[in-house]
Amino acid sequence: MTETTVHDDLTVGRVADLVGVSVRTLHHWDGIGLVRPGGRSWSGYRLYDAEDIARIHRVLVYRELGLALAQIGRILDDPAVDPREHLQRQRTLLTERIRRLEKTAAAVDEMIERTDMNRETNVALSPEEQARIFGTDWDPAYQEEARERWGDTDAWKQSVARTGSWDAEQWQEVKDETDALEADLAAALGRGVEPGGEEANALAERHRASIDRHYDCSRAMQVVLARMYTEDPRFAAHYDQRAEGLAAWLRRVIEENARAHGVDPGTATWE
Incomplete structure (x- = not known):
């Protein structure tokens, strides 16, 4: 708050503009004896001098600290307290309030971080719901690993935005669709069915559509994902438990479908 330097007595309207309160507020303070302008104009209007303005600023600080107007009046009118002591008291109270606000801000930051983690790791689902939907072998560490690997990409941010508000029923719907797709692949x-054929290409597009529920997946991006199906043992084990060799076959299906749409699987990159 900036102190206002007053060289001439001011009208209530001018003071209201300078200190940032309404004329009505100043009239109220005048009426209850909190800040009474000490001067008068030749036409009878009340005028505020420098001392009045200084008192207004003290009122504003105490009010900002949450004190009631009656309490502020008693403090300001205490004959045992001089202006410097008022300022020192205000400084002490402000320091304490800043400390409380910083503590509150830190708590809010922690709540924001936890909310983001819930969205990114599906912690909003209870452990029982996660086990029921994703299976007892579901490990939240997989999601954390994915966040570390892809967290800076637009696709990850898009996925967080799309799935952050999903409830258990929506996650179950996605899981059921994925299970049906994998059963049809097997x-x-x-x-x-040979990769590159009409049926195989249709399955590749179904696979890409399932990813599109989370983020916009191009065929080049789908090819990059398919590489992990054979190169990451966890993906390979997941698909091969459906049918022996399914991981390698699905990768070829995706690559041949991409090739049919002008994408070279050998040079495809994450777009």
Whole structure:
């Protein structure tokens, strides 16, 4: 708050503009005896002098600290307290309030961080719901690993924005669709469906559409993901438990579909 230097007596309207309170407030303070202007104009209007303005600033500080107007009046009118002591008291109270506000701000920051973690790791789901939906072998560390790897990408931010508000029912719907897709992939492999054919390409597009629920996935990005299906043992084990060789077959299906759409699987990068 900046002190206002007053060289001439001022009207209530001018004081209101200078100190940032309403004319009505100043009239109220005048009426209850909190700040009474000491001067008068030739036409009878009350005028505020430098001492009056200084008292207004003291009132504003005490009010900012949460004190009631009656309490402020008693403090300001205490004959045993001089202006410097008032300022020192205000300084002490302000320091304490700053400390409390900083503590509150730190608590809010922690709440924000926890909220972001909930969105990014699906902690909003209870452990029982996570186990029921994702299986007992679900490990939250996988999501943390993904966040560290992809957290700076637009795709990750898009996924957080899209899935952050999903409830257990929505996650279950996605899981059911994924299970159905993987069952159809395994069945196609078992029937000898060749990568590059019409049925295989349709399955590749279904696979890409399932990723699109989380973030916009181009065919080049899908190819990059498919590489992990054979290069990361965890992905390979996940698909191969559906059907032996499914991970490698799905990678070829995705690569051939991408090739049919002008994407070179050998040079595809995360877009």
